[in-house]
Amino acid sequence: MERQTFHSIKRKLLYRPGAETDERGRMATVLNNLVLHLHPLTVPATALRFNYTWGLGGMTTLLAMLLGLTGLLLMFRYDARVEYAYLSIQEMETRMVFGSLIRAVHHWSANLLVISAFLHLLRVYFTGGFKGGRTANWVIGVALLGLVLASNFTGYLLPWDQLAFWAITVSTSLLAYIPLVGEEISRFLLSGPEVAQGALSNFYALHVVTLPILMTALMGYHFWKIRKNGGLSQPTNQEGDKIKRLTTMPHLVSVEFAAATALLTVVLVLAMLKPAPLGAIANPLVSPNPAKAAWYFLGLQELLLHMHPLAAMSLVLSVAGWMVFVPWLDRRENDIGLYFRSSHGKRAAILATVLGVDLIPALVIVDEFWLDLGQLFPSLPAWIVSGLIPFGASLLGLGLVYALMRLLISHGGRRANHSEAMLGLFTFLMVSLVVLTVIGVYFRGENMALVLPFIW
Ligand code: HEM
Structure with a gap:
C-alpha cells in the first residue's frame, strides 16, 4: 500500500486520474481545492475532538456569513431616512417575499453571534489556546468580539421603533462617560446632541460598510494566523510520541458539515417560531419604563x-x-x-x-x-x-x-x-x-x- 505522505494525499485529492474528463470529478477537484485553501491537508487527531473546540469558531464564522448574506438581501428594501426607516421594515415584514423570515434569520444570527463569540473566547481561554505563539490571534480575537458588539449595537437602531430608539439613547448616553474620549465618540456617532437623522445615517454606514469590511479583514487574518501557528493548540507531547494526524477530508470536513447543518436548523427554527421584534414607531417624547x-x-x-x-x-x-x-x-x-x-x-x-x-x-x-x-x-x-x-x-x-x-x-x-x-x-x-x-x-x-x- 502507498505510504500516506503529503504528496500522495494531495495527489489523491486534487489530481484524480480522469477527473478532467468527468463532470463530478472536476467538481470534486474544485471543492477539494477550495477546502484546502482554508484548511491544511492533515490535522492532528486531537484537534478533531468535537469536545475540544465544540465547533464554536466555525459556528461563529458561519453566523457571520449568514449575517452578511441576509443583510445584503435586507438592504434592497431598507431606507435609512427617519421618516421611512420604520415603514421600510414594515414593508419587509409584510410585502417582501420571505422578508419576515430573512429579517428573523438576521436577528437570530446576530444574537447567537454574540453568544457563540463569547463561548469561543471561553473555550480558547480555558484550553490555553492563546499560548504557544498565539498572542496575536488572541488580541485579534478580542478586537473581533468588539466588532461583533459594535455591529450588533449599530444594527439595533435601524428598525427605528421604540425599542431601538430608546436602547440606543440609553447606550450612547453611557458612551459619553468613557474617560477622556467619551464625549467625542458620542458626538461623532450621533452627529448631534441626540438620536436623530445624523445618528441613523452614521449607524447605517457603520453597520453595512465600515464594520463588515473591518470584520472580514480581521477574520481573514485570524484564519491565516491559525494556519501560521501550525493549527489549533494541542497538549504538548511529553512522551515524544508521534502525533497522529488525519486527513482533512473527510474527517474534519464531515464534522464541520454536521455542525453547520445543525446550526442552520436551529437558526431557521428559531426564526420561524419567533420573528424579529418590531414595536411601535420611535417616539422621542415617550420613554418606555424601564428604558433598557x-x-x-x-x-x-x-x-x-x-x-x-x-x-x-x-x-x-x-x-x-x-x-x-x-x-x-x-x-x-x-x-x-x-x-x-x-x-x-x-x-x-x-x-x-x-x-x-x-x-x-x-x-x-x-x-x-x-x-x-x-x-x-x-x-x-x-x-x-x-x-x-x-x-x-x-x-x-x-x-x-x-x-x-x-x-x-x-x-x-x-x-x-x-x-x-x-x-x-x-x-x-x-x-x-x-x-x-x-x-x-x-x-x-x-x-x-x-x-x-x-x-x-
Ligand atoms: C467573529 C469572531 C470570531 C471568529 C469568526 C473566530 C473564528 C475562529 C475559528 C474558525 C477558529 C478555529 C476553530 C476553533 O477554535 O473553534 C478560531 C481559533 C482561535 N480564535 Fe477565534 N474567532 C472569533 C473570535 C475570537 C475571540 C473573541 C477570541 C479571543 C479573544 C479568539 C481567539 C482565537 C484563538 C487564540 C484561536 C486559536 C485557538 C487554538 O489554537 O486553540 N477568536 N477562531
Whole structure:
C-alpha cells in the first residue's frame, strides 16, 4: 500500500486520474481545492475532538456569513431616512417575499453571534489556546468580539421603533462617560446632541460598510494566523510520541458539515417560531419604563445602578484591557491544550463560579436595599462616594479573588500556581458578567427597581 505522505494525499485529492474528463470529478477537484485553501491537508487527531473546540469558531464564522448574506438581501428594501426607516421594515415584514423570515434569520444570527463569540473566547481561554505563539490571534480575537458588539449595537437602531430608539439613547448616553474620549465618540456617532437623522445615517454606514469590511479583514487574518501557528493548540507531547494526524477530508470536513447543518436548523427554527421584534414607531417624547440597553450591555447598565458612570466605565475598560493582555500575564506553556490547565485549575474554576453566582446577587441586593454610602460618609463629595470607593472596592475585590485562589486551592501538597489562579480570576469575571446580565434582563422592572420575574 502507498505510504500516506503529503504528496500522495494531495495527489489523491486534487489530481484524480480522469477527473478532467468527468463532470463530478472536476467538481470534486474544485471543492477539494477550495477546502484546502482554508484548511491544511492533515490535522492532528486531537484537534478533531468535537469536545475540544465544540465547533464554536466555525459556528461563529458561519453566523457571520449568514449575517452578511441576509443583510445584503435586507438592504434592497431598507431606507435609512427617519421618516421611512420604520415603514421600510414594515414593508419587509409584510410585502417582501420571505422578508419576515430573512429579517428573523438576521436577528437570530446576530444574537447567537454574540453568544457563540463569547463561548469561543471561553473555550480558547480555558484550553490555553492563546499560548504557544498565539498572542496575536488572541488580541485579534478580542478586537473581533468588539466588532461583533459594535455591529450588533449599530444594527439595533435601524428598525427605528421604540425599542431601538430608546436602547440606543440609553447606550450612547453611557458612551459619553468613557474617560477622556467619551464625549467625542458620542458626538461623532450621533452627529448631534441626540438620536436623530445624523445618528441613523452614521449607524447605517457603520453597520453595512465600515464594520463588515473591518470584520472580514480581521477574520481573514485570524484564519491565516491559525494556519501560521501550525493549527489549533494541542497538549504538548511529553512522551515524544508521534502525533497522529488525519486527513482533512473527510474527517474534519464531515464534522464541520454536521455542525453547520445543525446550526442552520436551529437558526431557521428559531426564526420561524419567533420573528424579529418590531414595536411601535420611535417616539422621542415617550420613554418606555424601564428604558433598557440592548441585552448584551445590560451587565454594564446594571453596574451603573451601583456606581458613578465614570467608575463603571473605568471598571469595564480596565477588565477589557486586562483581557487584551491575558497572553502576557499567563506565559506558562506546559499546560497548553488542556481544559482548565490541571485539576487545580478545575477547582479554581468551580470555586470562582460558586463565588460569582452567590456573591454578585448578594452585593446587588445589599446595595439596593441596605447600603447607602452617602449616609455613611456624609462629608465626602459624591464623586468619591459613588465613584472612587466602589471602583477601588471592585479592584480590591478582584485582587482578593486572585489571592483566595492561590491560598485556598491546594491539592496533593501543592497550591494553585499563577496560571491556575489567573484562570480562577478569569472565570469569576466571566461569571460575574453573565450574572449581572441576567439580573439586568430578568430582575429589573419599572424604574430599574429589583423585581422577581414571572410574578405579576
Ligand atoms: C467573529 C469572531 C470570531 C471568529 C469568526 C473566530 C473564528 C475562529 C475559528 C474558525 C477558529 C478555529 C476553530 C476553533 O477554535 O473553534 C478560531 C481559533 C482561535 N480564535 Fe477565534 N474567532 C472569533 C473570535 C475570537 C475571540 C473573541 C477570541 C479571543 C479573544 C479568539 C481567539 C482565537 C484563538 C487564540 C484561536 C486559536 C485557538 C487554538 O489554537 O486553540 N477568536 N477562531
